Amino acid sequence: MTARRRPPTIVKLGGELLEEAARLRRIAGALADAAEREPLVVVHGGGREVDAEMARLDIPKRAVDGLRITDGPTLDVVTGVLAGRVNTRLVAALGAAGASAVGLTGADGGVARVRRERRYRAADGREVDLGFVGRPVGTGPPALLIDLLAAGHVPVVASLGAGAGGQVFNVNADTLAGFLAARLGARRLIVAGGTAGVLDADGRTIPVVDDRGIDALIGGGQASAGMVAKLLACRAALAGGAGEVAIVDGRQARRGMFDRVSGTVVSRRNETVIQAEGGR
Numbered sequence: 001m002t003a004r005r006r007p008p009t010i011v012k013l014g015g016e017l018l019e020e021a022a023r024l025r026r027i028a029g030a031l032a033d034a035a036e037r038e039p040l041v042v043v044h045g046g047g048r049e050v051d052a053e054m055a056r057l058d059i060p061k062r063a064v065d066g067l068r069i070t071d072g073p074t075l076d077v078v079t080g081v082l083a084g085r086v087n088t089r090l091v092a093a094l095g096a097a098g099a100s101a102v103g104l105t106g107a108d109g110g111v112a113r114v115r116r117e118r119r120y121r122a123a124d125g126r127e128v129d130l131g132f133v134g135r136p137v138g139t140g141p142p143a144l145l146i147d148l149l150a151a152g153h154v155p156v157v158a159s160l161g162a163g164a165g166g167q168v169f170n171v172n173a174d175t176l177a178g179f180l181a182a183r184l185g186a187r188r189l190i191v192a193g194g195t196a197g198v199l200d201a202d203g204r205t206i207p208v209v210d211d212r213g214i215d216a217l218i219g220g221g222q223a224s225a226g227m228v229a230k231l232l233a234c235r236a237a238l239a240g241g242a243g244e245v246a247i248v249d250g251r252q253a254r255r256g257m258f259d260r261v262s263g264t265v266v267s268r269r270n271e272t273v274i275q276a277e278g279g280r
Contacts, residue, residue: 005039005146005149005150006038006039006187007039007184007185007186007187007243008038008039008040008041008149008184008186008187009034009038009039009040009041009186009187009188009189009190009258010041010042010043010177010180010181010184010186010188010189010190010237010242011031011034011040011041011042011043011177011190011192011258012042012043012044012045012173012174012176012177012189012190012191012192012233013027013042013043013044013045013090013192013193013250014044014045014047014173014192014193014194014250015044015045015046015047015048015049015050015086015173016047016048016193016194017192017193017194017250017251017253018044018046018086018089018090019048019049023251023253024089024090024093025093025096025097026253026254027093027192027250027253028090028093028094028096028097028099029097029253029254029255030253030254030255030257030258031094031097031099031154031258032094032097032098032099032154033255033258034258034259035099035154038187039149040154041145041149041154041155041157041180041184041186042090042094042101042154042155042156042157043157043159043173043176043177043180044082044086044087044090044156044157044158044159044173045082045159045172045173045174046081046082046085046086046158047068049081049085049086050068050077050078050081050082053077053080053081054074054077057073057077059073059074059077061074064120064122064126064128064130065120065122065123065228065229067117067120067130067133067172067229068130068133068170068172069128069129069130069131069133070130070131070132070133070169070170071131071132072132074131074132074170075131075132075168075169075170078160078170079160079168082105082158082159082160083105083158083160086158087103087104087105087156087158088103090103090156091103091156094154094156099154100152100153100154101153101154101155101156102148102153102154102155102156103156103158104144104155104156104157104158105157105158105159105160105161106136106157106158106159106160106161106162106171106176107160107161107162107168108144109142109143109144110142110143110144111142111144111145111155111157111161111180112134112136112142112157112160112161112162112171112176112179112180113136113137113138113161113162113163113164114134114135114136114137114161114162114163114169114171115134115135115137115163115164116132116133116134116163116167116169117130117133117134117135118130120133123218123219123228132167132168132169132170133169133170133171133172134161134163134169134170134171135171135175136161136171136175136176136179136180138183139183140183141183141184141185142180142183142184145180145184146184157176157180159171159172159173159176161176172229172233174191174229174230174232174233174234175229175232175233175236177189177191177233177237178232178233178234178235178236178237178240178242179233179236179237179240181237181240181242181245182236182237182239182240182241182242183240185241185242186237186242186243187242187243187244188242188243188244188245188246189234189237189242189244189245189246190245190246190248190258191230191233191234191245191246191247191248192248192249192250193226193230193247193248193249193250194249194250194251195227195249196249196263197246197247197248197249197262197263197264198217198223198227198231198247198263198264200222201222205263205264206264207264207265208264208265208266208267209231209264209265209266209267210266210267210268211235211268214231214232214234214235214266217231218231218232230247231247231266234247234266235266238266238267238268239268244265245265245266245267246263246264246265246266247263247264247266248262248263248264249262249263
């Protein structure tokens with residue numbers, strides 16, 4: 001009889017957490033510490049480094065709802081920065097911290113087969129052509145990730161995917177993390193970035209947000225462009241069967257930080273708590 005696999009934790013890291021050497025070491029230490037106790041998959045972005053490289057090459061940036069509109073020259077930059085520079089740097093830092101990390105992208109081994117997002121309906125109702133942007137599709141857990149986890153490795157996935165014809169696509173890192181959390185039946189999805197969770201109008205952390213709260217934050221324009229993508233990815237992860245989902249502050253990384261998650265918990269139940277209205 002085949003032993004039942006332990007559901008992993010998926011950690012999505014915003015690229016802003018991976019730029020400075022000292023912070024990268026702390027993040028890697030926290031991840032390596034967590035990987036000693038549970039299967040772990042890491043998904044990362046790198047948007048600010050992509051922006052910097054595009055600016056250096058005089059390529060204009062265009063985005064909607066936190067999704068980068070990706071033409072051919074932009075895709076070349078995204079692929080080089082994410083799959084090359086950022087992924088390798090993170091894998092090396094995890095290795096130095098004691099984890100057996102394996103760097104890959106969603107295009108490797110069918111981790112993230114995608115379809116092109118030809119027309120995207122933005123939160124404001126506009127229809128936008130995103131270019132070479134893909135949305136992950138498919139059912140069942142990616143076999144490559146299952147094999148790597150079973151062998152004790154930490155897969156580190158850059159947010160790219162491949163279409164049926166072999167075309168590489170840019171994939172929003174939050175979207176990819178939510179997709180993998182659903183496909184792997186993750187115990188937890190932790191979205192770590194540069195804010196203290198989801199913030200209310202006064203800049204205070206909302207401890208819990210549910211479906212209605214997500215709709216209100218997006219519909220009312222309170223959620224920033226980047227936060228819209230995070231909230232939608234968290235909702236998709238829960239709908240797909242992930243156990244727990246949280247958006248947390250990754251700036252103060254430390255060993256043990258993933259054991260007791262703080263920040264904003266995303267819930268299926270009707271329990272949005274906004275501190276300005278007397279929440280806990």
